[in-house]
Amino acid sequence: xxxxxxxxxxxLMTSAAEWIAVLTxxxxxxxAALRSNWCWSFAIISSGxxxxxxxxxxxYIESIxxxxxVGMAFFGWIxxxxxxxxxEAHDEVIGxxxxxxxxxxxxxxxxxxxxxxxxxxxxxxGFMFDQFTDQQNxxxxxxxxxxxxxxxxxxxxxxxxNWIYWIVIDIVSIYLYHQRGYTLTAVLYFVFTVIAVVGFFxxxxxxxxxxx
Numbered sequence: 668x669x670x671x672x673x674x675x676x677x678x679l680m681t682s683a684a685e686w687i688a689v690l691t692x693x694x695x696x697x698x699a700a701l702r703s704n705w706c707w708s709f710a711i712i713s714s715g716x717x718x719x720x721x722x723x724x725x726x727y728i729e730s731i732x733x734x735x736x737v738g739m740a741f742f743g744w745i746x747x748x749x750x751x752x753x754x755e756a757h758d759e760v761i762g763x764x765x766x767x768x769x770x771x772x773x774x775x776x777x778x779x780x781x782x783x784x785x786x787x788x789x790x791x792x793g794f795m796f797d798q799f800t801d802q803q804n805x806x807x808x809x810x811x812x813x814x815x816x817x818x819x820x821x822x823x824x825x826x827x828x829n830w831i832y833w834i835v836i837d838i839v840s841i842y843l844y845h846q847r848g849y850t851l852t853a854v855l856y857f858v859f860t861v862i863a864v865v866g867f868f869x870x871x872x873x874x875x876x877x878x879x
C-alpha cells in the first residue's frame with residue numbers, strides 16, 4: 668500500500684468527532700490569519716474535541732495542551748476584543764491614519780530565552796511521561812505541547828513570529844498524529860503548515876504597513 672493509499676484508507680476510517688475537530692481547527696487557523704476574533708470560537712470547539720481524542724489515543728501531554736488551548740481561546744477572545752475596541756477608539760480620535768500598532772515583534776533575546784527554556788521543559792516532561800506512563804511518543808508530544816504554549820501566547824498578543832513557531836510545531840505534529848492513527852488530523856497539520864506560511868506573510872505585510 669502506497670502512502671497516498673494509506674492516507675486515503677485512514678480518512679475513510681476517521682470518526683465523526685475527528686472530522687468536526689479537523690474542520691473547526693481549519694476555520695480557526697484561517698480566521699486567525701485573517702485576524703478575525705471569530706477564530707477563537709472555532710478553537711474552543713476543536714480543542715474541546717481533541718481533549719477526548721488525545722486521551723483515548725494515549726497522547727496525554729497533548730490532551731493537557733488541548734485543555735490549555737480551550738482556556739487560551741477564551742482569553743484570546745477577550746484580549747482581541749479589547750484590542751479592537753482600543754483601535755477603533757484610537758481611530759475616532761486621530762482619524763483614519765491611526766499609528767496604533769496592532770501586530771508587534773519580539774527581540775531576538777526573547778526568542779533565545781523562550782527556545783532554551785521550552786527545550787529544557789519539553790525534555791524533562793518527555794522523560795517523566797516516558798518513565799512513568801504508557802504515553803506514546805513522549806518526547807515529540809512534549810515538544811509540540813511546550814512550544815505550543817508560548818506560540819499560543821504570541822498569537823493572543825499578536826506577535827508576528829508566532830507563525831514561525833507554528834510551522835515547526837505543525838511539521839512535528841504531522842508525524843505525531845500519523846503515528847497514532849489519526850490520519851485526517853495528520854493531513855490537517857499539513858494544511859496548518861501551509862496556512863502558517865501564508866499567515867506569516869499576511870501578518871508581515873500588515874506589520875510593514877503599520878510602520879509606514
